[in-house]
Amino acid sequence: MPDTEFNEEDVLNRAAQGESEAFGLLYERYIDRIFNYVYYRTGNLHDAEDLTARVFQRAMNHIKNYTDRGVPFSAWLYRIAHNLVANWHRDRSRRQEIPINDVPILPSKGDHPEKNLVRSQEEDSLLRLIRRLPPERQNLLILKFVENMSNAEIGAITGRSEGAVKSLYHRTLLSLRDQLGDQKINLDGE
């Protein structure tokens, strides 16, 4: 739906009053973003589906409590997603299942992840390194590259200043570069 036809404030008000159709519009608008975020944080489609559905279920149940404090609605959704993903990681570590770094990294490029299972070894290595980063750094990279957000937009979502996001991004790149060097991973495949 084009932005000109979508008055988010109005839709949010209607959704808060229990209008399911309005919530449906929000769902359509944010489903891809939240799914991408959860997918890259978990690394598998099944859990990404389950957690994404739970994000929207929780949002629907609590949308009456949502108040516009100058941060975008997406920030509220990302916060819910972040909390659910954090719980998911905690539960996994308690159950001592497969370590997260060993989770097979599925899909990715293209519209249908399950049809594009081929990912280069270098990309797999890089994804595994990204998953070892602290959550706030993973969030930053996902929002920057997957969602293509500016530092200011990321700051609005993560509650940091634009400068703080820029600084964190630089430190994240340095850290990744060092880890690639430590593990002797050459991304150029040479």
Add this chain to the structure above:
Amino acid sequence: MKKNNPETPPKEEQLNALEEHLAGTLVPITPPSELVVRMRERIRVPQREEIVSQIGNWQRLFLVFGGVMSGFVLIVTVARTFFYFVARK
């Protein structure tokens, strides 16, 4: 003192290359349409009839809960009466 390896690219070049790889790795994916539909089904708001039927179930739940509590109080009363007479003897 550590010497720079002349074959090692400068820091900025390394970071630029890393950014390019990140851009190629962290690509947006579109969830399959059937998955979107399935999730929509999971989060859909219950219809009015469903809410009414749930209230009907709650009434039944209250009846069952009330029955269990009444039975429990009755058992306690009988037990107390029994122990009252036993203690007197």
